[in-house]
Amino acid sequence: MSTAIENFVKAIYKNGKRDNNDTKPGNIAKELGISNAAATDMAKKLSAKDLLHYKKYQELKLTDKGTKMALNVVRKHRLWEALLFKLFDLSLHDIHKEAELLEHQTSDLLANKISAYLGHPKFDPHGDPIPNEHGEITTIDTSIALSQAEEGKTYIISRLMSDDKEFFEFCALNELKYSNTVFVSKQFSNNKMTQILVKNNTILLNQDFSSIIYVNETN
Known part of the structure; x- marks a missing residue:
């Protein structure tokens, strides 16, 4: 899948976990820095690929397939953050920027190797949970x-x-x-x-x- 598609499903997943829980195309567009029309077009395209449910003026909902993709990208992102923080002691902002680039170029094999090297961490340096290799978050958030x-x-x-x-x-x-x-x-x-x-x-x-x-x- 393309970087644009991975970023789109990841944005829906992350926005759905926030307090405002707003996953309408306009909010996803703002999150990604694209136009509302581009977000709507992408939503329709991904709906045809069975990655999300799209209805006009409604919030976007990921399908099981879309959620699995989003969690896979999130896992790679957060593993890279943990590795960069451990090896280079980069700032939290810098590890986020670099992980945004690296997450799309990382195979499942490499992600598993990074996880094993780090001792299979459950949280990244921001405190965000890291999904396991099966796309599951096994920790309970009580914060x-x-x-x-x-x-x-x-x-x-x-x-x-x-x-x-x-x-x-x-x-x-x-x-x-x-x-x-x-x-x-x-x-x-x-x-x-x-x-x-x-x-x-x-x-x-x-x-x-x-x-x-x-x-x-x-x-």
Whole structure:
């Protein structure tokens, strides 16, 4: 399959997993940087290939075949991120950029070799789950957005759900990293801001950031 097709089904899969759950062609077009007309044309084409269900003005739904393809691409992407992070200690933004290129040139054989070399990781450096070779995600996600966390409780960062360079630079500067601990000192609900304590540093986050940092409560 072409890179464009793989990116299209991957975008539908990933958008379907987000809180807004918006997989209409217009939103997929925005995600991929293409026109609405191009997204609609692609949706019709992939519907004929039994990769998705298309109905005018409705959200796009992947078929089992389309989901399998999307998970295969996601697996390769996240394995490359894990490998690049381990070998070269690249930034989270840089490993994402490079993995976007490498995922489409990677055979199933190489993906399995990378997975074995890394010890079959279940999460990438962003905290996103890595599907296994059968296209299955075997982990259970119990995380919540930091914006929904309770005051006075300690949490562990489980996912950083973004590909924005400035967001990752901010996270790196403030020790907001996968598996690090944060204490929620105050939720400013009226102003949609969250105050946290990380390694004795107080940080005030707006909802744009607190809604894409996911955490799990510590035991």
